[in-house]
């Protein structure tokens with residue numbers, strides 16, 4: 001695939017000098033990258049290296065200590081933060097790592113939530129959209145089920161239907177296939193790829209499943225806990241073949257000893 005230099009208008013996410021921490025604990029330091037329209041960027045790295053923290057900073061849930069995030073050109077970290085965040089929330093969907101669905105609401109009501117919160121659509125139209133979204137994830141017959149009545153994979157798909165409720169331009173997913181069996185995980189990857197290709201949705205997907213990374217990534221960003229930032233950027237096949245960095249090689253060539261050494265030096269710092 002040829003490198004294409006994106007037009008400014010095609011930059012969907014721009015992080016500049018992003019520094020994020022919790023109190024004294026610095027997690028990400030001076031992180032800069034961009035995500036272009038139509039890409040699926042996967043974010044990988046050992047447990048605790050700051051993947052979820054990065055995602056939360058990108059969607060404005062955590063305010064960075066320094067640096068900025070622009071979503072579709074709007075600075076969600078600057079003075080206009082509140083207004084920019086409001087506008088952004090209409091254009092993004094998020095699948096969080098934990099507790100994706102409200103257990104006290106049916107699957108259909110979970111998917112209806114963002115539509116009720118962010119639009120003035122009449123209930124009959126919301127019901128139509130919910131039906132359509134559930135059909136997109138193959139859960140047409142489960143609209144009135146409660147989350148606890150579904151399998152893990154079905155719950156993830158329901159949460160994806162909810163993340164897609166507002167027809168987002170950008171979809172953020174935090175470890176969508178964690179805890180799923182390989183077949184179910186592969187089905188989820190297929191769904192993401194299909195939406196990316198058919199609907200042009202830009203995606204940022206956190207995952208450490210090598211199979212997923214190879215299946216869906218336009219580009220990968222690899223984070224490292226000790227480095228407190230990005231240690232590699234590229235297509236998965238390039239990183240696997242060409243990277244000289246032992247941490248990158250360890251990950252892509254499944255050398256757990258090397259990888260564990262990297263992870264434990266990272267957590268020893270935290």
Ligand SMILES: Nc1ncnc2c1ncn2[C@@H]1O[C@H](COP(=O)(O)OP(=O)(O)O)[C@@H](O)[C@H]1O
Nearest residue numbers: 022025027046047048049050051052053054270
């Ligand atoms: N709410 C929080 N308060 C304090 N520390 C946190 C919080 N969330 C995450 N951390 C710490 O920040 C680091 C990065 O966490 P996280 O972004 O969740 O990592 P990952 O998603 O890569 O596993 C870890 O050391 C974690 O313990």
Ligand SMILES: [Mg+2]
Nearest residue numbers: 051052053097
């Ligand atoms: Mg995480």
